[in-house]
Amino acid sequence: MVDLSGLYPAPPAQPQNLLSGNPGAILGMVGQVNALQQFQAHRAVGEAYQNALNPDGSVDQLKLAAGLKAPQAALAAPEAIGTMLEQRGKMIANSTTQFGLKQSQNAEMQRLLAGYAQDPDQSDEKMRDFAVTAARAGGDPNDINAMRQELLSQNPKQRAATIGNASRLSMGAGAASTPETVTDPITGQQIRIPHGGFSGGAQAIPTGLSPQRAADTQSYIADQAASAKTLADIRTAEQAYPLLEKMTAPQFGPLSPEFSKVKNGLVSLGWLDPKSPIADADTLRQEVAKKLSQNSLMMPGATRSNEGMAAQYQSNPSLFLSKEANLPLLRDAIGMAKQDAAAPLFAGNANDYQNVKNNHYLTTDPRGFVLHLMDVKTRAALKNDPNAAKIHATGLKAISRGMMPPPIAPNAGQ
Amino acid sequence: MANALSAQGGPPPAPNPQPSAIMGGQGAPMAPGGSQAAPQGAPMPPPAPSHQQTVAALRHFDAIEKELSGLLADPDLGKSDLKSKIIDGTTKLVANGILTASAAVTELGTVPERPFEQKKWLENHFVQTLQAANAVLGHHAAAFAGQQVDTTPANPDDHQQHMAGLMSNYARRPNG
Numbered sequence: 001m002v003d004l005s006g007l008y009p010a011p012p013a014q015p016q017n018l019l020s021g022n023p024g025a026i027l028g029m030v031g032q033v034n035a036l037q038q039f040q041a042h043r044a045v046g047e048a049y050q051n052a053l054n055p056d057g058s059v060d061q062l063k064l065a066a067g068l069k070a071p072q073a074a075l076a077a078p079e080a081i082g083t084m085l086e087q088r089g090k091m092i093a094n095s096t097t098q099f100g101l102k103q104s105q106n107a108e109m110q111r112l113l114a115g116y117a118q119d120p121d122q123s124d125e126k127m128r129d130f131a132v133t134a135a136r137a138g139g140d141p142n143d144i145n146a147m148r149q150e151l152l153s154q155n156p157k158q159r160a161a162t163i164g165n166a167s168r169l170s171m172g173a174g175a176a177s178t179p180e181t182v183t184d185p186i187t188g189q190q191i192r193i194p195h196g197g198f199s200g201g202a203q204a205i206p207t208g209l210s211p212q213r214a215a216d217t218q219s220y221i222a223d224q225a226a227s228a229k230t231l232a233d234i235r236t237a238e239q240a241y242p243l244l245e246k247m248t249a250p251q252f253g254p255l256s257p258e259f260s261k262v263k264n265g266l267v268s269l270g271w272l273d274p275k276s277p278i279a280d281a282d283t284l285r286q287e288v289a290k291k292l293s294q295n296s297l298m299m300p301g302a303t304r305s306n307e308g309m310a311a312q313y314q315s316n317p318s319l320f321l322s323k324e325a326n327l328p329l330l331r332d333a334i335g336m337a338k339q340d341a342a343a344p345l346f347a348g349n350a351n352d353y354q355n356v357k358n359n360h361y362l363t364t365d366p367r368g369f370v371l372h373l374m375d376v377k378t379r380a381a382l383k384n385d386p387n388a389a390k391i392h393a394t395g396l397k398a399i400s401r402g403m404m405p406p407p408i409a410p411n412a413g414q
Numbered sequence: 415m416a417n418a419l420s421a422q423g424g425p426p427p428a429p430n431p432q433p434s435a436i437m438g439g440q441g442a443p444m445a446p447g448g449s450q451a452a453p454q455g456a457p458m459p460p461p462a463p464s465h466q467q468t469v470a471a472l473r474h475f476d477a478i479e480k481e482l483s484g485l486l487a488d489p490d491l492g493k494s495d496l497k498s499k500i501i502d503g504t505t506k507l508v509a510n511g512i513l514t515a516s517a518a519v520t521e522l523g524t525v526p527e528r529p530f531e532q533k534k535w536l537e538n539h540f541v542q543t544l545q546a547a548n549a550v551l552g553h554h555a556a557a558f559a560g561q562q563v564d565t566t567p568a569n570p571d572d573h574q575q576h577m578a579g580l581m582s583n584y585a586r587r588p589n590g
Contacts, residue, residue, distance in 0.1 A: 124473075125568075128472040128476070129469055129565070129567055129568070132554060135468075135551050135552070136555055136560065136563070137560070138560070139555075148476075
């Protein structure tokens with residue numbers, strides 16, 4: 001028998017696909033494919049991390065997220081994204097802690113700089129002492145030494161100015177008050193208000209305020225607005241005060257030389273109608289009394305309640321009272337209104353404002369705001385007052401903040 | 415001219431505050447005295463200088479730096495022999511109580527003869543002085559950051575005493 005099979009082409013070989021082989025081998029192959037995919041995914045994640053690495057070693061989260069969108073990274077993406085978010089959370093927490101720490105250090109540094117700028121001793125030795133203290137407070141030793149080198153080449157006067165500038169730079173525009181010479185309200189002598197003595201002006205509000213800080217800021221802004229209104233309200237009374245002083249003089253009358261001067265003054269202040277035919281002192285007094293009654297409604301406390309308004313009205317100075325009681329009453333009312341208005345002005349910024357405001361009433365005296373309205377005798381009598389130092393300090397602050405003109409010195413003839 | 419840290423003799427090792435102590439974050443905080451527990455077998459870090467010692471160190475470096483600055487500004491620097499001027503400057507430092515006589519003699523023994531090498535010698539000392547001032551201030555700041563310490567002003571008359579205390583801190587010491 002001849003084998004004819006050789007005459008025919010051989011049947012095609014059975015393809016060795018995944019379904020035709022040994023099931024155990026298939027499982028092995030699947031495992032290999034999975035391992036390869038895992039390897040490629042991890043490699044893609046690694047590349048994404050490499051591409052997102054900043055020169056300083058930190059990871060650019062946005063670049064990393066973009067890198068993880070690559071199809072090869074799909075298998076490892078959930079794990080990588082979880083890690084990324086966790087790292088981002090840690091970075092935010094670290095930044096927040098660091099920010100808080102730096103803020104405290106800055107506040108301490110501001111306090112030190114302001115204190116040093118005011119110190120009359122600007123010797124080399126004092127500067128070294130300050131440098132060591134500043135380094136402990138969180139200043140960078142390299143920066144401190146660099147500043148020290150600069151200061152060493154300067155004379156003490158220049159040093160105070162340099163430190164003052166550094167203090168103002170670190171405190172912001174709010175502290176940019178230049179030293180000025182003012183007249184001492186009691187002694188009449190010229191006094192120089194030192195650098196950094198009082199800060200004020202614009203205050204930058206940082207983002208992310210703590211509840212305490214937010215309350216302080218809110219209270220500060222509200223008081224600033226109230227302060228402006230109070231000062232505007234009492235301005236007329238303050239300007240009218242010298243005229244009223246003349247009006248209550250015993251010899252004041254239609255024939256006295258002061259009559260037309262006072263009348264014109266009150267007209268210019270808007271207290272009298274220029275067309276009103278006021279010919280005698282009594283009519284003038286009545287008109288002024290009306291104005292003082294109206295003025296009582298503008299004083300702080302008058303608008304809180306009906307009772308407050310009534311009390312304010314009763315205690316308000318009017319020309320029905322004697323001069324001795326009347327003028328001091330008006331002066332005190334102006335002083336108290338100014339004391340209220342001064343709280344945000346003296347604080348200068350919202351830092352710890354509520355505590356600062358509480359202390360404001362303990363450390364200031366209303367009489368310190370109206371020293372310019374007092375005659376020489378009254379001012380001299382204040383020297384023996386138990387609160388003389390407080391009045392004195394208040395007066396200096398009020399002058400420096402522009403809330404009161406310097407009183408005319410005793411030797412100037414007043 | 416004296417080495418920046420050589421008030422009492424040879425140059426001690428420069429202070430090397432631990433980075434963790436500077437950051438105030440990781441590791442055990444330094445004790446108020448500046449001493450820090452070191453792992454067994456590791457060399458003990460030098461105790462941090464006190465406020466008065468740090469002020470004295472700055473005074474020391476300022477005085478040296480002032481003399482060095484004068485010499486470095488000399489138009490003959492690197493061109494002719496400045497040894498006599500260096501001796502004058504060192505003498506001034508001894509007279510002002512900044513250097514001891516023995517430390518001055520030791521330092522003057524290291525002054526090169528050739529003008530160009532003298533220039534390099536002065537420049538090296540100047541840089542070392544600046545670095546040492548930063549290092550001592552940094553060491554003190556790291557150890558006492560935010561702490562209330564005794565800030566009684568350092569009396570310049572006690573300069574040598576404060577410097578001796580500081581130098582003994584930085585002198586190499588056996589473990590424990």
